[in-house]
Structures are given as structure tokens and as C-alpha cells.
Amino acid sequence: MPTVTRSDLGAWLLKRAPAGWDGVPGGRLVDDWCVVRGYRSRLIAAGDPVLVWVSGDGRRVPRGLWGLGQVVRAPEVDDLPPGRQPAVRVDVPLFAEPVPAADLLAAGVDDLEVQRLPVGANPSFVSVGQAARLRPLLP
Template identity: 45%
Template sequence: MTEPRVRLDDLGAWLIKGNADLVDLTARFARDPHVTSWCVRPGYRARLMRTGQPVVFWASGSRARLPYGVWGIGQVTGAAEPGPPGQPWSVPLDLRILAERDRVPRQRLRADDRLAALEVFRQPQAANPSYLTVAQFAVLRAHVPA
């Protein structure tokens, strides 16, 4: 199955993931909830990332002790850039991680039929960045406290 191509006219937001099984995201964000860059896979999606586009931070992992799902919302602040040889690309961001009480668990989002087609549900192991359509992002925003 071919992955659908992202179209800028229907891009609601980019979605970047962090795996809490690999990195202690809770401790990292307790120290500093402001995310200024994140790694992305080189490719056409990374090349579509532009200043001002919304971005959602999705915490993933297999440990049931954490409320995985949407942990933050912000925006892209520049073009994705290649890292040093052998290192991933990164994209500059202005993204704030939400307080724990405001994070939106994936179970709540999965229960919303309007979000059933989210790429992060269909292809949870896909590389960064993933994306949300305009309609999906509007629905997701309704789940995030103001």
C-alpha cells in the first residue's frame, strides 16, 4: 500500500513523534517544556515544512503507565535542515509541551470516529514527520484544552 502524499492545500498540521521507550520524555519536558527543534526524516515531507505551519507533538511508546498521545502544539519556525553527515535532519520549532493534565491521551482520540484515519494510528512506526489534514487538525484541536 502506498502512503498518501501530503498536499499543502489540505495540510492541517505536521505531527512529530517522540518515543518514550527510547528517551525519558517526562524528565526531558519537566526540565524544559519548550521544544525548539526535532528530528525528521529527509524526504519530500521534510522539504514541505515551512515557517508558520502548525505542528503537534505525539508521545508514543509501549509502557501503559504514561498517557501517550498529544503532548504539545506549536509551529514550525523554519525549513528542515540536514544534520552533520550520518545524522538526521532537524526542523526548527516553537512548541510548548502541555501540562500533564492537559495532554490528550490516544485512547480519547481513537474513540473519536472522525480521527480514525489519522496516519499515526494507521502507521504508528512511520518516520517523522507525519501529518493531519485540515479537518483532522480541527477535530484534534477541539480535544485540547484552550
Template identity: 40%
Template sequence: MAAVSRADLGAWLITVNPRLTDVVSMIATGDLGGDWCVAPNYRTALMACGDPIVLWVSAGGGAGPGRGVWGVGEVTGAPTVGTDPADRRLHVPTRIAAVPNPVTADECRASADLAGLEVLRSPQQSNPSFLTLREWAALAPRITK
């Protein structure tokens, strides 16, 4: 697991499993934001309001739209513990919109600038993952066309 700092952070990346979350319906509405679960670690402590964030859909065994980047937006507040007594995990509030041009995992692997994405190297890692400044500079134009 690579270390990240504010100096080399391009964007945060949240992974969603379509077998556990109805991401297909979310994509259909265009709204992928809300409170996403994050691990209690140093990365979560670095998250700040206004940071760019992308939503990566993981493999879903045919239950989802396919692996890749399906949303982009921003962190809208500090990570906090959920208010539901049954769910005491950390959640980060976000505003994320479905992108007009999703970038698939295969497209990322084929790109010299994106082939090293942490989410491709370590797909089982807890949220949040991240993109370096270089990776974000390569990805942003592809998803905002």
C-alpha cells in the same frame, strides 16, 4: 503512506519515543520545542516556518506519559542538517508547549474525526507525520481549552 500537500495540510506531527527522549521532564517544564529529527523526504521539504505542529508521545513501555498528543506549537524554520559531525540527520526547529489537555490515543480512536490519524494507522512511520485540515480542526479545540 498517504501523500500530503500544502493544500490539505492541517498540521505536522512529530512522534517522540519516551524510552529514547526524557519527554516526562520536558512536559514538566512545559517546553517541548527544539530541534526534532525528520526524514529526508518530500514531506520534510514541505515544512515551512509558521506551520502548526503537534507532539505525539509514542508507546513507551511504561516509561512515558502515555500515547497521545502532549504538545502543540509551530515550525520555526526550515529543516537543516545538524551541526554536530556525529549527527548528520535532518532536524526541524520548533516551538512546542505542553498542552493543558493532552488527547490520548484511545480518545483519538474513539473520535470519528480522529480515528483515522496517520500516526494511529502507521505508528512506526518516520517523522514527520501530518494531520489533514479536517483532523486539525477536530483536534485543535481539544488541546487548546
């Protein structure tokens, strides 16, 4: 996975499996989201943009982007007891209609980390350039 820097960060991308997903299009997601302890989670800051991606095969819910919001509270990474995962607090208004992964591919967006490495751990990221190409596709 590529190294992320603050200067190239367009948005964090948090993935969610469709099992147990209860997001409602047009709703709002205010939640704590587990992230892997590491240099990426140390880079997360309040106010950073965050995208929500629901994975899976698309049978239960559409696979793709479900919302765009922001980080409310950065994760505590270094002061957690062993075995406890850090969590980032997010506030994400969900789109009225998710943006399906197929629509992103049809628009030529095929280089997101979540597309290249769908089983990667949270947080994933979107570069500044990728975010600029995504913006016109988002509601």
C-alpha cells in the same frame, strides 16, 4: 503513506518515543527535531503548526498528543552532508494534560497517520479535515 500537499496540510505531527522523554505537562518544548530527508521535509515551512505525539504503551507516560506549537525554522534538506539527518526547529507549548490516544479514539478520531502507521518516520502529518476534528479535543 498518502502524499502530502501544502493545500491539505493541517499540521505536522512529530512523534517521540517515551524513552528519554522529559516533557513536562504545561511546559514548553523548544528543540531541533530530526526528520527524514524527503519531499515531506522539503514542504515544512516556518510558521507551520506542529503537534507532538508521544508513542509507546502508555506505562511510562501517556501515549497521545502532548502539545501544539509551530515550526520556527524549516529543515535544511538538500545541503546536508551524507549521513546527516535534517532537523526542524519547533516551539511547542505542552498541554497541562496530554490528550491520551484512547480519548481520541473515543471521540471518533481513528484515522490519523500516526494511528494507522505508528512506526512511520517523522514527519507525519494531519490533514486540514483531521485538524478541524482534533481542535475541540485539544486544551
